[in-house]
Amino acid sequence: MSSEKADAMSSGNPFGAADKLSTAAGEFTIHRLNKLQDEGLGDIATLPFSIRVLLESCLRNCDGFVVGEEDVRNIAGWSADAPKSVEIPFKPGRVVLQDFTGVPAVVDLAALREAMVRMGGDPKKINPLVPCDLVIDHSVQVDQFATPLALQFNVDKEFERNRERYEFLKWGQGAFKNFGVVPPATGIVHQVNLEYLASGVLTADGTAYPDSLVGTDSHTTMINGLGVVGWGVGGIEAEAVMLGQPIYMLLPEVVGFELSGELPEGATATDLVLTVTQMLRQHGVVGKFVEFFGPGLDHMSLPDRATIANMAPEYGATMGFFPVDAETLRYMERTGRPKEQRDLVERYYKEQGMFRTAESPTPRFSSTLRLDLGNVEPSMAGPKRPQDRIDLTAMKSQWEQDLQNTFGKSTPADDSTTTSMVDEGGHATEANAIAIADPGLEGVEVEYSDETFKLKHGAVVIAAITSCTNTSNPSVMLAAGLLARNALKRGLQRQPWVKSSLAPGSRVVTDYLEKAGLTPSLDELGFNLVGYGCTTCIGNSGPLPEPIAEAVQENDLVVSAVLSGNRNFEGRINQHIKANYLASPPLVVAYALAGTVDIDLTHDPIGKDQDGNDVYLKDIWPSQKEIADTVASALTPEMFEQQYGHATEGPEEWKQIDAPTGELYEWNADSTYVQEPPFFVDMPTDPPPIESIKGARCLVSVGDSTTTDHISPAGAIKKDSPAGLYLQENGVAPQDFNSYGSRRGNDRVMTRGTFANIRLRNLLAPGTEGGLTTYLPTGEQTSIYDASLKYKESGTPLVVLAGTEYGTGSSRDWAAKGTYLLGVRAVIAESFERIHRSNLVGMGVLPLQFREGESRDALDLDGTETFEIALDDELKPQQAVEVTAKKENGDEIHFVTTCRIDTPVEVEYYRNGGILHKVLRDLLKS
Missing domain, CATH: 3.30.499.10 (Aconitase, domain 3)
Structure with a gap:
């Protein structure tokens, strides 16, 4: 080994890629990607731009411990045709949260501090290590409309309903470092992120690197329109990132989407994104990156790009990425970003060979779709x-x-239809009678x-x-x-x-x-x-x-x-x-x-x-x-400068909130908004071994495309539901229920609201809609929550059976948390959406996938069976897991599923009972 190479390794720069870059914003260290091409590690110049951002993160963070040289080599050698099925660590530069998902994240951080004290550790270890911004945007409701008084009325109602939550968030703003809050009545998190929070290039300790993030909302991908890598994760994963953990992911496929032409008269960006969404859903991009390229980008505004990127969750991709180019810089100027920051972005991306132009070589893609914008219809x-x-x-x-x-x-029947609805005797048929x-x-x-x-x-x-x-x-x-x-x-x-x-x-x-x-x-x-x-x-x-x-x-x-x-x-x-x-x-x-x-x-x-x-x-x-x-x-740029110049101040109602102070939050036992969750109470210092799940009963059996809205609704709370009854028992009148989304800081409400969507159709309660099931030992039809309590009393573990695309929709951590607190130990589905699958693992719930050609119906499973799932402490990612379902008459159905714990680190999360349990144990040991 040369002395130069040895010095590079000892300085945390094993590939010798660190170099200096002078910009109008100052001089910074950067980690040059072309150094890897010079070393023969791969054709970096034709990697998808999005993969290059992952590569830079690993290169910059390579320490031989959390991020190793092999991680850098794996990404640099990315193959379009068949990416290695290897796990890579990604350390995002920051985290964004909205208040529906942000409140439970801060609740968990507060609970982790409590647990740290109980277990003899230092509560200050529970603190965000990367910048975190929470934008309060999900709590305003349309109570009044079509009147000039609507805005003030709705704001007043918002603060009246959510004061407890806002006091708690203000406490968090003071208690945690690196944690900022954008108050209510400012904007929507993704638009605020696009117009204000995102910088294009981040700097820390004299080093410049691409802006990147994860967010606790699936539409975090909107920022991909600005050339920023980022996607939605569950609040559980976001909290781990806050506490210094990488996101572990399989090296993704990248689908190229070529755009050409221009939108025709009468067509809008919305029409374009609905077309793109339909095409990509049909192509199949779940778990993949989508990267846009082609001459159409030269005529497309950045807001149009952001509109397309925003709906990545709807077409199922992890991201919908647009590389940084001249339009990125123009947008930053139009939105009032400082000249020095724009110069840093331009210089950095050009120096790294990551600045897209019309002459840029087309990256290598795993597959490619094409759309002429001129064919887009309203x-x-x-x-x-x-x-x-x-x-x-x-x-x-x-x-x-x-x-x-x-x-x-x-x-409404036309003449011919009416004739066909009359029988030979001239009498109206039943169908026609119904129509009338x-x-x-x-x-x-x-x-x-x-x-x-x-x-x-x-x-x-x-x-x-x-x-x-x-x-x-x-x-x-x-x-x-x-x-x-x-x-x-x-x-x-x-x-x-x-x-x-x-x-x-x-x-x-x-x-x-x-x-x-x-x-x-x-x-x-x-x-x-x-x-x-x-x-x-x-x-x-x-x-x-x-x-x-x-x-x-x-x-x-x-x-x-x-x-x-x-x-x-x-x-x-x-x-x-x-x-x-x-x-x-x-x-x-x-x-x-x-x-x-x-x-x-x-x-x-x-x-x-x-x-x-x-x-x-x-x-x-x-x-x-x-x-x-x-x-x-x-x-004008001045509009953005003026509005965002005081964005963190908030309205007068926010300024008047008197929040508690201190390192530990003082939980109020009477609160119906914020309670200490039970996740870390009585948690042992060491995790128990992984064991088989025996004697499990089915709590819920659902069809295809069951969304996180079905599993954990965000909207209205029915007064006769378990959550509604709980609130009334605690002195809350129905007109003050607020929504499930606003109550996410209280596990008592959210567990009762799990699977409580009014449109949920549970096959174990045929002919019904809503949160109902059959308590199998007695055949009694009851609420899902009440049935779970009875199963819990007898120590019976529970499973969920599902069809395809289980967990589609928002990155709703309570869809996993509530599932766990109901006593569900495993979900067996035909396929899972990305975020919900990882959330289940992050809560210690086992996701199992039926093998190709098999399903609940194909195996004749009606949900009344007793299930045994064969596991041991040697569990491996994506291994085969045998399940035995025993019918009431004694017949047994044996089938093999694929364990959708996808990476080695996810095995550790599952072993520990969840990602935050592992983080807490690691922090205690450190």
């Missing part, structure tokens, strides 16, 4: 899944099919707000401009304002049954809508500002007006919501609404004018003007040039 997605795209031209016919096939309602009797076809008369109208199937009762996906994109937000202005000029108005709302992702949106002169038009159509936060997309749509809610419930109407969001799963948006459609902000306004999804907006008139003439959507839709000109004239 679209929507629904009624239950974001990947189910519908051409706007087909929306009416698709609605009629869904009304009948998805929601079990008859459709259905009040949703003729309409139910409703009186509301001094108007009388008929409410039918398909009525749009919520039209919401909401969600990080679109509110960060000036082109679609200003298009909505322009369409509103044009509609008013033609005398159109919102239909009276539509609950309309505007919830931007940052205060800058308000500034540019006002500068463009479009706020009055939106206000006049009822799209008044209701708050800065996720609102409708997360389930905080608020109650429907009582007369409308009563008409829907009493007549079983299938009404709809149209929202500019990214999620439309069952039971998520509003408990009274079964059909939910994702659409661009201007289409949200258009459907508020039409008042129904039972319309072909491309051919049918949307309404009539002052003279009684038909007005069509094309008559009021703004042109691409008009939108682009408005964006250019309405946005």
Whole structure:
């Protein structure tokens, strides 16, 4: 070994890649990737840009202990055709959290401090070691709407409902280092991250390196549009990163997505992302990176890129990555980033060969898809899944099919259909009788707000401009304002049954809508500002007006919501609404004018003007040039500098909160919001060995695409549910229940709310919806929570049986925590979504996957069996695990599953009973 090589290894620089870079922001150490190519470790110049970021992280952190030289070699030698099935460590530069997932993360940190003291350790060891930012954006609800008073009313209600949570977060801000809070009424976490928190290049101790992060929200991927590597993880994993642990992952495949051309007239970034989502879902990208390339990037704005990146969870990828290029720098300038920071970003990425240009060589990809942007059509997605795209031209016919096939309602019969529904004797058949009797076809008369109208199937009762996906994109937000202005000029108005709302992702949106002169038009159509936060997309749509809610419930109407969001799963948006459609902000306004999804907006008139003439959507839709000109004239860097210059101060209500202080949190036994969780109470110093699971019974058996919303709902708490009864027993009136999302700091509420989604269909309680099951020893039908208590009393372990895509949706750690606290020891599914699978392991719950061609139905498992799962202390990643299911008549079914504990470190997490248990034990030993 040369003396130069020996010196490099002893200095923590084993590949001799450390070098200096001078920038306008100062001189920094960087770790040059081309050094690895010079050493013959791989063709670095044609690696996907996203893989190069992982490589730099390992190169910079290579210490021979947590990150070894072999990790660097494995990534540098990445093979597009067949990436090595090896585990790599990734140390993100920072963590972002939102309050729904952030509160339980801080609760866990507070509980870890308590456990550390109980076990004789130093509580100060429980402290974030990387920068963490929590943005409070999920708690504002649309209580008032269509009034200039809506914003202040909703903010007042938000602070009234959430004061306990906010006191706790303010305590955390003072108690933990490296932990900052962006207060309520500022913006949505991902938009704040894109416009303010992200720096492009991070610096620490004189070293510069790519900005990277993990976040406790699946849509953290929005930041990929800025060339920043990051994705959503469960709160459990995020806490481990905060405490200095790497993210361990298998070296991923990277799917290249080539974009060419430009969007045609009438198409928006929303239509583009719904098209991309559909294509990638069909291709299959779960657990993979997607990286965008091609000439289309040269004409695509960064907000459009961020819109596509945002919906990576909807197409199933870990990331949807856009490399840093000239548009990245232009965006940083437009959003008021300092000149020195922009110079650092430009110099760093060019020096590292990571700056994309039109001349950059096309990276090597595992597979490739292509899309000509000129072929994108105006679209929507629904009624239950974001990947189910519908051409706007087909929306009416698709609605009629869904009304009948998805929601079990008859459709209005034309003459031929009526004839076919009459039998030979001239008598109406049963099907025709049902059609005639259905009040949703003729309409139910409703009186509301001094108007009388008929409410039918398909009525749009919520039209919401909401969600990080679109509110960060000036082109679609200003298009909505322009369409509103044009509609008013033609005398159109919102239909009276539509609950309309505007919830931007940052205060800058308000500034540019006002500068463009479009706020009055939106206000006049009822799209008044209701708050800065996720609102409708997360389930905080608020109650429907009582007369409308009563008409829907009493007549079983299938009404709809149209929202500019990214999620439309069952039971998520509003408990009274079964059909939910994702659409661009201007289409949200258009459907508020039409008042129904039972319309072909491309051919049918949307309404009539002052003279009684038909007005069509094309008559009021703004042109691409008009939108682009408005964006250019309405946005200035000064808006971003002004709004984010005091972003951490918050409104007056936040400033007045008096929070507790001290290293340890003083738990209040009477609190219904924040309680010390039981995870670390009575925890032994050393973990017990891994053993077989014997005598297990099935608690829940569900079909395909069971989402984390089904497992752990974020929305309304029913008053007759176990969680509702618990709150009432503790003196909380139903009007003060708030939501499951806001109660995530209290395990008593969340465990009772696990599998409590009103649309959950448990096959062990056939013919029902909601959190019900059958307690198998007696055959009694009861709540899932109450059944779990009975099983716990008898010491019976539990399992869940599931179909494909189990755990689709949000990165909801309580979907795993609640599962664990119900006593579930294993989930046996046909396939798992990435985040939920890792969360289950992170809570010590065993994920097992049926082998190809096998399933619950194929094996004739009805859930009434008793299960034995053969395990021992030599458990290996992805090993075969034998399961025996014993029928009530004594027959046995033997089948082999794949253990979806995917990496060696995950085995250790499982062995310890969870990732935080392992971290706590490691910190105690250190």
